[in-house]
Amino acid sequence: MLNDFFILMKFELLPAVIFFVLLFIKVGTAELSNASIIRLANILLFINLVAGFFYNKDGGMFGDMFHTNALIVLQKSILNLGIFIVSLQAEAWLRTHKHVIEFYLLLLSSLMGMFFMISGANLLMFYLGLELATIPLAALANFDLEKRKSSEAAMKLIMSSAFSSGLLLFGISLMYGTTGTLGFAQLPALLNGSNLQVFAFVLLFAGFAFKISVVPFHLWTADVYEGAPVPVTSFLSVVSKGAFIFVFASVLYTVFKPLADTWYHMLFLLSVLTMVIGNLFALRQQNIKRMLAFSSIAQMGFILIGISGSSQAGTASAVYFVLVYVFTNLAAFGVVALVSAQTGKEDITDYKGFHATNPVLAWVLAIALFSLAGVPPTAGFFGKFFLIMAGAAKQNYWLITIAALNMIVSLYYYLNLVKALFMDANASPVPKITFGVYAKLAIVICIAGMVLSGLASVVYEYIYNLSTGF
Amino acid sequence: MNLYWLLILPTITAFALLLGNNLKQVRMIAFGGALLQMVLAFILLFAFWQQRSAGNTAPMLFENNLSWFAPLHINFHTGVDGISVAMIMLTSFVVLSAVLVSWKMDMQYKTFFFLLIFLSIGAYGFFMSLDVFTLFFFLEIAVIPKFMLIGVWGSGKKEYSAMKLALMLMAGSALVFVGLMGLYFNTADTSGAHSFDLMQIAQMHIPVEAQMIFFPFAFVGFGIFTALFPFHTWVPDGHSSAPTAASMFLAGISMKLGGYGCLRVATFLMPDAAHAYSWIIILLSTIAIIYGAFATMMQKDLKYINAYSSVSHCGFVLLGIGMLTETSITGAVMQMVSHGLMTALFFAAIGMIYSRTHTRMVAQLGGLLKIMPFISTVFVIAGLCSLGLPGFSGFVAEMTVFMGSWQNPDTLYRLATILACASIVVTAVYILRAVGSTVMGPVTDEHYNALTDAGWYEKLAAIILIAGIVAIGIAPFWLNQLIAPVAATILKK
DSSP states (O other): OHHHHHHHTHHHHHHHHHHHHHHHHHHSSOOOOHHHHHHHHHHHHHHHHHHTTSSOOOEEETTTTEEEOHHHHHHHHHHHHHHHHHHHHHHHHHTTOSOHHHHHHHHHHHHHHHHHHHHBOBHHHHHHHHHHHHHHHHHHHTOSTTOHHHHHHHHHHHHHHHHHHHHHHHHHHHHHHHHSOOBTTTHHHHOOOOHHHHHHHHHHHHHHHHHTTOTTSOHHHHHHHHHSOHHHHHIIIIIIHHHHHHHHHHIIIIITGGGHHHHHHHHHHHHHHHHHHHHHHHHTOOBHHHHHHHHHHHHHHHHHHHHHTOSHHHHHHHHHHHHHHHHHHHHHHHHHHHHHHHHOOOBGGGGTTHHHHOHHHHHHHHHHHHHHHTOTTSHHHHHHHHHHHHHHTTTOHHHHHHHHHHHHHHHHHHHHHHHHHHTOOOSSOOOOOOOOHHHHHHHHHHHHHHHHHHHOHHHHHHHHHHOOOO | OOTTHHHHHHHHHHHHHTTOOSHHHHHHHHHHHHHHHHHHHHHHHHHHHHHHHTTOOOSSEEEEEEEEEGGGTEEEEEEEOHHHHHHHHHHHHHHHHHHHHTTTOOSSHHHHHHHHHHHHHHHHHHHHBOBHHHHHHHHHHTHHHHHHHHHHHOOSSHHHHHHHHHHHHHHHHHHHHHHHHHHHHTOOOTTSOOOOBHHHHHHSOOOHHHHHHHHHHHHHHHHHHTTOTTSOTHHHHHHHHSOHHHHHHIIIIIHHHHHHHIIIIIIHHOHHHHHHHHHHHHHHHHHHHHHHHHHHHTOOBHHHHHHHHHHHHHHHHHHHHHHOOHHHHHHHHHHHHHHHHHHHHHHHHHHHHHHHHSOOBGGGOOOHHHHOHHHHHHHHHHHHHHTTOTTSHHHHHHHHHHHHHHTSOOHHHHHHHHHHHHHHHHHHHHHHHHHHHHHSSSOSOGGGGGOOOOOHHHHHHHHHHHHHHHHHHHOTHHHHHHHHHHHHHHHHO
């Protein structure tokens, strides 16, 4: 029994252990330098990532409040990978920061919350995990303590999070009112599609839509992304969104399966809106973080298409895309983080002539943009192809046509940035950026991931075999 | 013959390039790699002939079928028939001479050659794919290198052209993508599983309603690549802004991807819709032929002349496909090969002239025959091939298209054939005018007298292409034997 506890909850316990190790260092007497704290934290996060792959078991605990299986393990490992890369990339910014340990403490508690949320088999457990995941994010968004924009971002994040949590909680309570249970296992049998249940479901759906910034619940995204420190932005856009997508897909597929007709139409409508509006807004952005924010909104639209497929391929393609997205978006944000940390420049016009001074970083950013745009042979191509293919299984060709046209629009603004990097002349380009071993390692992981996770089909096949659908 | 070598070799070449220390090493690696590609293409040709003469009548030879994404029934299925062999030969010719004309490339040469060789991977992969997914994969792989080649190394309004080309080609791929999705979900084998496999889909019957919906997507999508009217607008800008080697590749191979796709995917897999829509294809291609020819007459820039004439010439490809007779399809494929070689030669010659005179304006050029006899001769040969002089490949190809088109007894189709034939006169006008005033007459600028003729690399580049043109022009039967049986299979479906 105790053994089970440690194995089943390994993913949640490891961050907790790391959390306490760092906390003791913080309150202990020894004054460690930033460099050694960062080194220690990265090593611990790496161990955390590797340990996730061994000794896993399916099962539930706490009276079915908590469950885990191979797919959940994989999802948690993807998030572990994301947080490891984020931590590597944060080094350039944290090196001179006063509160390194706090950064890691907040990051880890948020991660732990996400893990509880993913493993939750009860709406209450899910909600607790969600709150634990969200509240530290607001503090993290404010981590550039002396910048006003950073506090503004934190304020916006906490307001919108509180609002969406309110919606979720309202939905959960109505759901409880109509069914008398919160357990994922019991709920499907009690759902009959009555108006009140649909209303409760819509509220829950809206709460989720806020978290993964689906139009029309996306308004907080760009401002928060712009104001928050870049490593926090990348954490928000990749790890946090990834966790919510995992939960969203699994909740729709298992708990709300009886309402599939309802949510299919909602997904259809929202995915079209999200893609179109995300892309159109991205076209006009001057700030690279805002552009990536809107592009990430548009990407969510593609993920919704995959989820709307509601087959095994639907889950598989959504999870696979999140994996690809971890590599891709973190590569893009990694370069932005380096430039921002060393020069403070964040506008697209600042990136003109970037290739002349920083050829390596320019190529890394370009490959990431190609992958975001879904151009082969990068993994982004496979990710998008499989998402749309999963959606196409419903034979709704309008949706695919709109998606295909959106890919062209998105290509335009990605290529515009590539054009700035390689083709535009600039009298005062970004100076040569130096980057240390952490950033190098992060870049190597991201590039390898972008190439291999696509071409090597085992990755997708593995995810597919773990996935379920109906 | 294992076809994977045609993918592995360029990949190795491309990465070996990155290890080169200076221009000399890099271009030698690129040249060696391209030469080996050509050797492989010839080995493939002879092996193919050997198999065929040994009585192997399988529709595809040298097949390899590896499972790629098993849950989605995606296989890395490769194999060649006569058309693929012809296109692979064409690719190897154009790539080798493109590398040779870029011999003096001094700006970011490593990346330049890398992208050039990378493009060839896309082309080989596309022509040998028997799985629609891999076909699409290789189709899209080539878009970004083209964007980079034009945007970074191009001339004129290069950023605009690069963006226009990338977006229009991507739009083409997007349409193809929708078409392929529709195709995929309308296939079902005996066990009910969907399939991307070209040969398997060919055995199945796609419901006619589905064909009617998705044929236009696939055909127009591929058509954009091959300058289908009215989606040809990327051609003039893209070609004229691109550096010489990229122009050669774009016009010589990239536009052929579209024609090949129209034939292999759209027409072969959805024959009912192809018959139903053939009048639209013929209408559009006739417009392209005539419009392209007249638009060319108004051009003053040599590259624009060749780009617009490419629109006109590629119209013959689509016309041949639209006519749906065995001879016309054979002619369409011959026209693809012929136009690929001819237009690459034309762009090479223009590039050689431009690199010396620094102008491409017809009005500013003149009397070049006295100063650079070799380049001028190449230019004249390219021009004569373009206007369809017997003895060169252009004549054979266009003649076959006309013969095949005339076999279609419908009055409207015959009218289209006659109009297309008539465009040859216009072609003669603009070609003779451009070539004449550039090459003949007095020297327009005395600075030109100091210019040198072609270097050995340029000569070699031109000779390779001319050899191909003349070989087809004098002995078309070898190409015909490759293509005609496949054309028959495509129509029989």
